[in-house]
Amino acid sequence: xxxxxxxxxxxxLINGVVYSFGHITLDIAGLExxxxxxxxxxxxxxxxxxxxxxxxxxxxxxxxxxxxxxSAEVYLAWWQALMNTIQNTLGVGYGxxxxxxxxxxxxxxxxxxxxxxxxxxxxxxxxxxxxxxGALVRPVEFNPTKILFNGLxxxxxxxxxxxx
Numbered sequence: 001x002x003x004x005x006x007x008x009x010x011x012x013l014i015n016g017v018v019y020s021f022g023h024i025t026l027d028i029a030g031l032e033x034x035x036x037x038x039x040x041x042x043x044x045x046x047x048x049x050x051x052x053x054x055x056x057x058x059x060x061x062x063x064x065x066x067x068x069x070x071s072a073e074v075y076l077a078w079w080q081a082l083m084n085t086i087q088n089t090l091g092v093g094y095g096x097x098x099x100x101x102x103x104x105x106x107x108x109x110x111x112x113x114x115x116x117x118x119x120x121x122x123x124x125x126x127x128x129x130x131x132x133x134g135a136l137v138r139p140v141e142f143n144p145t146k147i148l149f150n151g152l153x154x155x156x157x158x159x160x161x162x163x164x
Contacts, residue, residue: 023107026072028120029099031085036078038137040103042070042117044147044154066154068144070101070117076136079125086122095122101142118146 026033026040048064074082083094090097101117124141146153 025104027102038073040072070142073137073139079138113150116148117144120144
């Protein structure tokens with residue numbers, strides 16, 4: 001029996017440093033955050049129906065429906081600056097103003113990655129302060145209608161706006 005060997009997986013020379021939270025910058029509604037946020041979380045989930053017939057195995061599955069979620073925890077002073085930016089550049093009624101969020105990952109030895117969270121709005125903001133040493137944070141839900149991970153659309157035929 002012959003022994004089969006595989007070539008090693010090639011990896012970039014990164015001097016031991018990999019992407020971490022410190023490599024993230026945010027752009028929310030045109031305001032750049034090089035700091036001032038505790039977390040950013042976003043996801044895309046496609047829910048499909050498995051189509052069954054007279055077999056234990058499915059015969060197919062539907063195209064499904066996408067659901068997008070995005071939220072961030074922003075420190076209070078930066079949250080206030082964001083609110084002012086939205087009011088002053090996009091218009092009054094901060095909960096009614098749509099904007100995009102760009103999550104940028106940049107580290108030496110890697111190509112930059114930019115995820116685009118589209119058509120966000122301020123749909124939930126919590127203010128839950130308590131005693132202790134922690135900084136004051138405002139969690140915000142953005143409720144986007146699309147997320148492009150590094151500019152890639154998950155749909156073969158994405159929605160496009162009509163010619164105006």
